[in-house]
Amino acid sequence: GAGVSQSPSNKVTEKGKDVELRCDPISGHTALYWYRQSLGQGLEFLIYFQGNSAPDKSGLPSDRFSAERTGGSVSTLTIQRTQQEDSAVYLCASSLEYYEQYFGPGTRLTVT
Amino acid sequence: AQSVTQPDIHITVSEGASLELRCNYSYGATPYLFWYVQSPGQGLQLLLKYFSGDTLVQGIKGFEAEFKRSQSSFNLRKPSVHWSDAAEYFCAVGGSRRGGADGLTFGKGTHLIIQP
Numbered sequence: 001g002a003g004v005s006q007s008p009s010n011k012v013t014e015k016g017k018d019v020e021l022r023c024d025p026i027s028g029h030t031a032l033y034w035y036r037q038s039l040g041q042g043l044e045f046l047i048y049f050q051g052n053s054a055p056d057k058s059g060l061p062s063d064r065f066s067a068e069r070t071g072g073s074v075s076t077l078t079i080q081r082t083q084q085e086d087s088a089v090y091l092c093a094s095s096l097e098y099y100e101q102y103f104g105p106g107t108r109l110t111v112t
Numbered sequence: 113a114q115s116v117t118q119p120d121i122h123i124t125v126s127e128g129a130s131l132e133l134r135c136n137y138s139y140g141a142t143p144y145l146f147w148y149v150q151s152p153g154q155g156l157q158l159l160l161k162y163f164s165g166d167t168l169v170q171g172i173k174g175f176e177a178e179f180k181r182s183q184s185s186f187n188l189r190k191p192s193v194h195w196s197d198a199a200e201y202f203c204a205v206g207g208s209r210r211g212g213a214d215g216l217t218f219g220k221g222t223h224l225i226i227q228p
Contacts, residue, residue, distance in 0.1 A: 004155070042221065043218035048215055101216065102158065106155055
């Protein structure tokens with residue numbers, strides 16, 4: 001079946017602009033996760049959704065980051081006023097059972 | 113706080129030779145442990161997982177891993193590597209709480225190079 005999909009695959013934006021990253025989880029998966037992968041920090045957990053709610057947003061790097069999930073399916077990660085340190089690959093994962101997470105191909109964000 | 117250490121940043125192995133990638137974790141309760149593989153430009157693919165029970169777990173692509181609680185380790189092994197195994201390998205740990213609010217904690221990764 002279809003796996004986790006993410007769009008766009010690549011995004012180049014100017015410093016100060018807002019960006020939206022999209023994740024389509026595997027159909028029927030109730031949990032959805034966002035991670036960030038960068039050379040300096042490795043893989044960092046950002047936020048988790050169970051259904052449409054995110055119980056803990058403390059993993060988001062700053063208040064410029066926000067995420068939402070609607071209809072228990074698609075999720076968007078929004079970064080406002082992008083900075084160069086936001087350049088990274090943003091990975092989305094989904095799971096049916098707790099912790100067996102399946103990852104999408106990622107969105108490579110470059111802030112110039 | 114939970115943490116994962118992968119002591120080897122790079123490992124070079126000859127094709128057909130055996131492989132062991134090391135992983136040590138720190139977690140206060142019963143850990144859930146995972147190995148993922150990432151090929152260049154790709155997402156993460158789950159190789160295997162340990163939740164409970166038999167401490168030797170089998171995964172895809174001929175990989176296995178052994179959970180050793182006394183050593184806080186979860187090393188990944190393969191008896192004979194193939195050139196297609198060249199990739200980045202990540203060990204990860206998650207807690208045993210329901211809800212998943214803390215996500216997975218990943219090690220920094222081990223880059224596997226296969227020599228012909």
